[in-house]
Amino acid sequence: MDYNNMTFGVEPFLVDDEGIINHLRETYEFHRERTPHWRTIKSDPSFDGSLREVLESIFNTLEVNPSLLREEWPSFLPHGYRGRIRFYQSSGTTGRRKFAHWDESYVHVLVNFLREALDRTYSLGKLYEEEPPRALIHGPYGWYQEEMSHLIWSYGGMLYFVGAETEGLKQLLEREPERAYRLLEPLINYTKRVIMVDDINTVRTSPQMLDLFLRIRDDMRAIFLSGTALGHETVKRVKNEFENAKVIPLYGNFLFGDAVGIAGEDGIVYYPNAPFTLIVPLIKEDDVYRIAKYGERGKTGVIVARPELFVVMVEDEEVTRRKPRPPFRWDGFENPSRGT
Structure with missing residues (x-):
């Protein structure tokens, strides 16, 4: 798996729900076989059903403890990955720094x-x-x-x-x-x-x-x-x-x-670069995550799905779920606010 054959990297606004699901499946399967952290997990998410169902399955199965990106970040690099890798650190403005890597591509x-x-x-x-x-x-x-x-x-x-x-x-x-x-x-x-x-x-x-x-x-x-x-x-x-x-x-x-981001009368709605980054608000009920309804607020769920990095995290931050708007064909998130 590499960037050379990825249509969405060249035409980012062609992606739809089916394309996002396929990208998530392929990226997860690649890391499941090659990445030390993901080779140790005991159960796999389901990639059947709607995009909402797939995302909920991923968050309920694969959530990563943020401490791993502070202590064991090399375990998220695929074994034998060939690319121009550089490790970056979080800004540290709100807490102890985490590490993650990017391919130059x-x-x-x-x-x-x-x-x-x-x-x-x-x-x-x-x-x-x-x-x-x-x-x-x-x-x-x-x-x-x-x-x-x-x-x-x-x-x-x-x-x-x-x-x-x-x-x-x-x-x-x-x-x-x-x-x-x-x-x-x-x-x-x-x-x-x-x-x-x-x-x-x-x-x-x-x-x-x-x-x-x-x-x-x-x-x-x-x-x-x-x-x-x-x-x-x-x-x-x-x-x-x-x-x-x-x-x-x-x-x-x-x-x-x-x-x-796009600023409106009530807030700022942000759109990430799907399918490589997906951000949704999550609400935990009976110890199970569900994606918030439109207009509903929840914890910030982040999926990073790239050839060099696959991470599923729930951030100490809240956002509101917003509908797609042109040119974006996927959900946005509004008014992020960090935990205190």
């Missing part, structure tokens, strides 16, 4: 999805035809830097990447904000230097850092926002402050990269 599959989704939803391709992006990106090193670099390059642009140490940052911002901002001082100073000299028109940052860019608000064409403090009211405020810019919410995770 997945970066290109992910960027292809993001490019198609952003062009269809926000018309970024048209926006950048006359003026390619000159971007400044804030964030952690690792997958985030790789993904955003390739995305900006795909539009013929160039970028500054201003990295920052993020471990424990969320708790620090809440408990000792002055200390947190002292740690971010190099990022702030570097950003100020760049926007004084270069003509930046594209930014990815957190809402707390946007004041740095107010002096060039008229030049901004696209603002990518992410972070635990992001909500639809924040998106609305930023649109008013940066009237010439498209404001694009993204939801990032070290296991799968970014999902594309």
Whole structure:
């Protein structure tokens, strides 16, 4: 199993329920035979029935304890896998870091999805035809830097990447904000230097850092926002402050990269890159998971199904289930909020 023969990596919006089920079955069977962790499990999920039934079977059979990605992450790499593998770590903003690996090919599959989704939803391709992006990106090193670099390059642009140490940052911002901002001082100073000299028109940052860019608000064409403090009211405020810019919410995770968000009146709905990533809210009843109904809220269930990595997790976070909307043919999830 590899990326060379996967249609969905080239045409991400062709996938339907049957295609998702087939992809999950093939990926699971591949890892069941080759991956140390999955070779030890005692029972297999059912891949018969509707997509909802298949997903419920997977979560009720294969849920991975997050501690395994902190202590035994190499056990999720298939034996003899031939690819360009790089191990990444979680940002650590909310807890002890976990590890997972990506094949280099997945970066290109992910960027292809993001490019198609952003062009269809926000018309970024048209926006950048006359003026390619000159971007400044804030964030952690690792997958985030790789993904955003390739995305900006795909539009013929160039970028500054201003990295920052993020471990424990969320708790620090809440408990000792002055200390947190002292740690971010190099990022702030570097950003100020760049926007004084270069003509930046594209930014990815957190809402707390946007004041740095107010002096060039008229030049901004696209603002990518992410972070635990992001909500639809924040998106609305930023649109008013940066009237010439498209404001694009993204939801990032070290296991799968970014999902594309669409802000509405009541929240932000995110769509991941199915079938490689599936995210659904789960409700546990009598010790059995069921997928939430549309509009219902539940724990965040995540399935990552790729040639190099298969993981089934239930995150300490809640989301609301939302229906597909063009161009996405699969469910979205709304307003993620982490446990305290």
